[in-house]
Amino acid sequence: MTHGTGNLSGADFPRAALPLLADDRLRRNLRHATGTIRAKRAAVVGEVDDWEELREAGRAIKAHTMRHLPELLERFEEAAAAAGATVHWARDATEACAIIGDLIAATGESEVVKVKSMATQEIGLNEALEARGITAVETDLAELIVQLAGDTPSHILVPAIHKNRGEIRDLFRAAMPGAQDVSDEPADLAAAARRHLREKFLSAKVAVSGANFAVAETGTLVVVESEGNGRMCLTLPETLISLVGVEKIVPSFADLEVFLRLLPRSSTGERMNPYTSMWTGVADGPSAVHIVLLDNGRSAVLADEVGRQALHCIRCSACLNVCPVYERTGGHAYGSVYPGPIGAILSPQLTGVAANRSLPFASTLCGACYEVCPVKIDIPRVLVHLRQEAPKSPVERAAMRAMSWVMRDPRRYARALRAAALPLRRRRTLRRAPWPLSAWTAARDLPLPAAKSFRERWKEGV
Amino acid sequence: MSAREEILARLRGALDGAAEAPAPPRPVVDARAQGDPELMAGRLRDYKAVVHRAGPGELAAVLGGVLAGVGVLAVPPDLPEAWLSAHSGRVLRDPDVAALDTVDAVLTGAAVAVAETGTIVLDAGPAQGRRALTLVPDRHVCVLFTRQIAPGVAQALARLRPTAPLTWISGPSATSDIELSRVEGVHGPRRLDVVIAEY
Amino acid sequence: MRLALFITCVNDLVYPATGEAVVRLLRRLGHAVEFPGAQTCCGQLHANSGYRDEALPLVRHYAEVFAPYDAVVTPSGSCAAMVREWYPRLVPEAADVAARTYELSELLTDVLGVTDTGASYPHRVAYHPTCHGMRVLGLGERPLRLLRAVRGIDLVPLPGAEECCGFGGTFALKNAGVSAAMLADKCRAAESTGADVLAAADNSCLAHIGGGLSRAGSGLRTVHYAEILAAGEGS
Numbered sequence: 031m032t033h034g035t036g037n038l039s040g041a042d043f044p045r046a047a048l049p050l051l052a053d054d055r056l057r058r059n060l061r062h063a064t065g066t067i068r069a070k071r072a073a074v075v076g077e078v079d080d081w082e083e084l085r086e087a088g089r090a091i092k093a094h095t096m097r098h099l100p101e102l103l104e105r106f107e108e109a110a111a112a113a114g115a116t117v118h119w120a121r122d123a124t125e126a127c128a129i130i131g132d133l134i135a136a137t138g139e140s141e142v143v144k145v146k147s148m149a150t151q152e153i154g155l156n157e158a159l160e161a162r163g164i165t166a167v168e169t170d171l172a173e174l175i176v177q178l179a180g181d182t183p184s185h186i187l188v189p190a191i192h193k194n195r196g197e198i199r200d201l202f203r204a205a206m207p208g209a210q211d212v213s214d215e216p217a218d219l220a221a222a223a224r225r226h227l228r229e230k231f232l233s234a235k236v237a238v239s240g241a242n243f244a245v246a247e248t249g250t251l252v253v254v255e256s257e258g259n260g261r262m263c264l265t266l267p268e269t270l271i272s273l274v275g276v277e278k279i280v281p282s283f284a285d286l287e288v289f290l291r292l293l294p295r296s297s298t299g300e301r302m303n304p305y306t307s308m309w310t311g312v313a314d315g316p317s318a319v320h321i322v323l324l325d326n327g328r329s330a331v332l333a334d335e336v337g338r339q340a341l342h343c344i345r346c347s348a349c350l351n352v353c354p355v356y357e358r359t360g361g362h363a364y365g366s367v368y369p370g371p372i373g374a375i376l377s378p379q380l381t382g383v384a385a386n387r388s389l390p391f392a393s394t395l396c397g398a399c400y401e402v403c404p405v406k407i408d409i410p411r412v413l414v415h416l417r418q419e420a421p422k423s424p425v426e427r428a429a430m431r432a433m434s435w436v437m438r439d440p441r442r443y444a445r446a447l448r449a450a451a452l453p454l455r456r457r458r459t460l461r462r463a464p465w466p467l468s469a470w471t472a473a474r475d476l477p478l479p480a481a482k483s484f485r486e487r488w489k490e491g492v
Numbered sequence: 493m494s495a496r497e498e499i500l501a502r503l504r505g506a507l508d509g510a511a512e513a514p515a516p517p518r519p520v521v522d523a524r525a526q527g528d529p530e531l532m533a534g535r536l537r538d539y540k541a542v543v544h545r546a547g548p549g550e551l552a553a554v555l556g557g558v559l560a561g562v563g564v565l566a567v568p569p570d571l572p573e574a575w576l577s578a579h580s581g582r583v584l585r586d587p588d589v590a591a592l593d594t595v596d597a598v599l600t601g602a603a604v605a606v607a608e609t610g611t612i613v614l615d616a617g618p619a620q621g622r623r624a625l626t627l628v629p630d631r632h633v634c635v636l637f638t639r640q641i642a643p644g645v646a647q648a649l650a651r652l653r654p655t656a657p658l659t660w661i662s663g664p665s666a667t668s669d670i671e672l673s674r675v676e677g678v679h680g681p682r683r684l685d686v687v688i689a690e691y
Numbered sequence: 692m693r694l695a696l697f698i699t700c701v702n703d704l705v706y707p708a709t710g711e712a713v714v715r716l717l718r719r720l721g722h723a724v725e726f727p728g729a730q731t732c733c734g735q736l737h738a739n740s741g742y743r744d745e746a747l748p749l750v751r752h753y754a755e756v757f758a759p760y761d762a763v764v765t766p767s768g769s770c771a772a773m774v775r776e777w778y779p780r781l782v783p784e785a786a787d788v789a790a791r792t793y794e795l796s797e798l799l800t801d802v803l804g805v806t807d808t809g810a811s812y813p814h815r816v817a818y819h820p821t822c823h824g825m826r827v828l829g830l831g832e833r834p835l836r837l838l839r840a841v842r843g844i845d846l847v848p849l850p851g852a853e854e855c856c857g858f859g860g861t862f863a864l865k866n867a868g869v870s871a872a873m874l875a876d877k878c879r880a881a882e883s884t885g886a887d888v889l890a891a892a893d894n895s896c897l898a899h900i901g902g903g904l905s906r907a908g909s910g911l912r913t914v915h916y917a918e919i920l921a922a923g924e925g926s
Binding site: 032059062063064066067070086087090091093094096097099100103104113118119120121125169170171172175187188190191194195198216217219220221223224227228231232245247248249250256257258259261262264265266276281283284286287290291298300301302303304305306307308309310311313314315323325329330332333335338 | 494495496498499500502503504505506507510511512513514515516518521535538539589590593606608609610611616622623624627628644645646649650654655656657658659660661662663664665666667668669670671672673674675676677678679680681
């Protein structure tokens with residue numbers, strides 16, 4: 031089993047969360063943005079009568095696809111190649127960066143325009159290109175904000191969700207040529223980005239994209255977007271390179287119906303996103319079309335019977351927007367380009383759990399993510415499954431074993447209850463407890479055992 | 493072993509002994525089913541597109557009104573002459589990208605539309621031209637015939653040729669990237685006019 | 692029908708009054724309930740924390756202890772969810788008894804057909820629907836319907852009710868910072884209702900919220916909703 035490399039792990043989650051929890055402005059920004067999108071999603075999902083059937087269809091199509099992934103990839107490759115695309119395969123992040131870097135170098139260009147793509151974030155493409163003297167210009171508004179700020183993305187759909195309009199205005203004034211007088215009105219900020227990128231779009235010779243879907247039957251790639259930066263990159267340059275995770279396959283063109291209905295409503299809370307582009311090999315745009323199929327740990331995820339459903343993800347980010355943990359920490363605490371509940375199950379599987387051991391525990395298992403997932407990924411179930419594989423401290427393991435040993439025998443259990451009972455204590459709560467319960471009493475009082483357990487009271491006659 | 497062979501071998505190994513996961517039954521789709529023009533118009537307006545209606549024989553006159561004030565208009569090479577009979581401005585047939593950046597608007601037809609979502613789909617077919625044409629100008633005027641309106645996404649897909657270059661358009665370009673609030677007008681056309689014509 | 696009470700370890704040790712309320716309530720409604728003394732813990736703590744091997748003996752023990760009963764009732768949404776959702780996956784032979792295990796409001800509503808427990812409780816109460824009860828069991832309106840029938844109760848809505856309180860078992864210890872932030876928001880929401888009592892179907896969540904309220908010096912008390920349904924007339 032070969033795991034993935036790239037931007038998939040960081041510091042221990044609880045430790046990384048601490049400074050973020052103390053950032054009041056971040057908390058306000060996140061609460062406002064996730065609150066807005068939750069309401070929009072709920073409204074447009076509510077108007078679809080067959081939403082639950084649609085979710086089930088999405089789940090079933092993805093499960094079928096994963097079961098037949100090798101054949102479907104071969105079919106995709108054949109169809110795309112027949113339509114004039116060149117298909118490459120990349121085992122991991124390093125190989126994918128090398129392939130894309132070589133393709134760009136062969137054009138002689140030193141600047142490329144990019145459509146927002148999680149896969150290129152995952153493999154660290156921009157940094158790898160920079161090391162070869164190639165500048166990658168992010169054209170999605172939020173990616174542009176993150177790039178101008180020298181920051182990292184904190185959300186799958188809206189990488190700059192952690193910034194509010196005032197912060198973005200200040201950033202544009204400082205870092206975007208010709209934007210010294212921009213206001214904090216979102217429309218004004220969007221117009222500044224339009225002016226800034228227009229010339230880049232019209233002169234770019236090479237573009238790099240990801241893809242939301244890859245249709246095996248026809249060799250078609252699909253990019254779902256809002257701003258038109260995607261259309262610019264996919265249409266105007268001479269060379270187009272698309273990095274596509276192997277799990278992006280859907281079997282047939284007709285299957286797109288299910289995902290084009292699930293994704294926009296779950297993602298931006300719209301009935302349909304402004305622009306979706308579909309192209310098959312060389313068409314009326316770029317004359318050189320390359321597709322790089324990426325493994326980078328996906329085959330390892332596929333090998334896990336319970337965990338493989340994480341590959342069904344269509345990157346809508348609905349689970350982030352409803353997650354009470356994500357809402358309080360933001361995406362940076364997760365240390366991976368995939369934050370939130372889906373990141374907590376995807377990142378540890380891509381890297382191997384040992385390299386991401388704190389993420390499966392970064393959840394209360396409240397289940398809000400599962401409820402909204404458009405392809406019904408049972409995230410709590412996979413979290414629990416991964417906790418099983420996660421390395422544990424010897425002290426914790428010993429305590430859990432001891433507790434289980436006591437609890438599996440009614441006599442031992444009854445004796446333990448009697449020993450724990452505190453008949454003589456007057457206070458029923460504790461303000462300070464020793465480790466490990468000190469973590470509890472740091473923020474809340476700890477209730478103490480009752481004077482008599484229920485079973486003793488039952489014996490005495492309830 | 494090549495990367496291709498190795499990845500395929502890894503994936504096959506990962507699926508060793510995996511239970512069959514049957515494809516879900518595909519519902520039968522009636523590609524000829526007609527969508528409701530009123531619903532289409534309402535959904536377009538929800539996206540801040542400007543909707544115009546043209547009865548039988550009224551298309552040229554309606555377009556004349558919609559295009560009034562457009563100095564330079566781009567059109568695909570095969571746009572029907574009759575559509576422009578009431579328009580007096582300058583017309584560029586299939587201009588290059590640099591010229592497209594200077595026009596006031598582009599006028600095209602469409603291939604299919606989805607009433608449920610207010611989406612128009614272009615497939616580079618008749619009266620539509622290549623994809624860049626409807627992307628670079630700041631205003632897109634699109635003629636949609638009522639017979640082209642499908643009720644939902646499934647029927648629209650069934651009417652399309654998958655390998656054609658397809659652009660699905662739902663309103664003017666927009667972004668939700670600032671505080672997750674939608675704002676119209678980024679890189680694509682900031683204004684979308686749709687003329688729904690009876691046919 | 693032979694009906695058994697599964698008290699849960701937390702209630703047995705810390706909240707015996709909740710168990711007494713369930714027994715009192717069922718007897719008042721004319722149903723005998725037994726307490727199999729061999730019962731221990733459902734194993735949720737172990738299973739949810741990545742100790743499946745340590746959970747398995749507890750799952751098997753539960754299945755054995757409760758096998759003779761027609762129905763098992765428990766005053767805990769999360770323990771009922773553990774049994775119903777996870778037992779069949781962990782120990783297939785436990786599926787039968789798992790299917791006969793009910794959270795209190797399910798037993799009352801779906802099995803016994805109770806709409807009014809005959810209780811009276813003249814207090815202002817906010818109800819927090821705990822996550823596992825709401826999302827795994829799908830309790831829906833059941834607890835609230837029963838609470839609405841209580842005489843004298845002033846049931847007030849809890850803002851952001853469906854948001855997790857931040858307990859999450861070992862999450863409260865492993866991710867103490869995030870848990871405390873979620874707790875603070877839940878306490879603020881509960882206080883904003885002006886209620887005297889915050890009720891829920893899980894004493895573990897209530898221990899967390901109540902601990903936060905008492906640390907903040909709040910006068911708002913936490914009470915398991917079984918104690919409200921059992922209160923007043925006939926008790």
